[in-house]
Amino acid sequence: MHSLLAQTATQSDPLLPTWPELIIGTICFFLVFGILGKMLVPRLMKTLEERHDQIEGGINRADEAQAEAQAVLQQYRAQLDDARHESARMREEAREQGAAIIAEMRQRAEAEARRITEAAQAQIEAERTQALASLRTEVGSLAVELASRIVGESLTDAARQSRMVDRFLADLEGGDGAATAATAATAATTAEAGSSEAGQ
DSSP, X not given: OHHHXXXXXXXXXXXXXXXXXXXXXXXXXXXXXXXXXXXXXXHHHHHHHHHHHHHHHHHHHHHHHHHHHHHHHHHHHHHHHHHHHHHHHHHHHHHHHHHHHHHHHHHHHHHHHHHHHHHHHHHHHHHHHHHHHHHHHHHHHHHHHHHHHHXXXXXXXXXXXXXXXXXXXXXXXXXXXXXXXXXXXXXXXXXXXXXXXXXX
């Protein structure tokens, strides 16, 4: 009766395993779990570690690339600053060289102007001296001739002629017409006096 009830209860609930099925299932579960733990789990852990290493390596490489980019940027900025300083220095040197060239050209121009002025003054002085010598000769001849006509005879005393011409030219250089006339009269008087002395 009891076995009949147990058989009836077993037949009435098909979801409940029997004891042999439960034991066999438990053994199989632990076997499968052990096999998976021995074979599959290490592979999974190795794959996870590789993935972790790849991720960490990528992060490290990204950090290294960023640091390298920062270093390159700093180097570029330093080179740019150096180029700016060099450009400013070159501009300053060019300005100083330009000022020196301008000063040198100004000195050369002033020296050339002085040379031209001195040459012109020397030429003017030479022409003036030549003109005075020519004028002295002509005025002397005219004065002697005039005195000779006033006196009425030839004046042959060279020293007297020279003194008379010197006085006449001195008055001419002074630019005074009255003095010139007075000098001519003096020359005539001197010539006349000389003639009288010669007659005595």
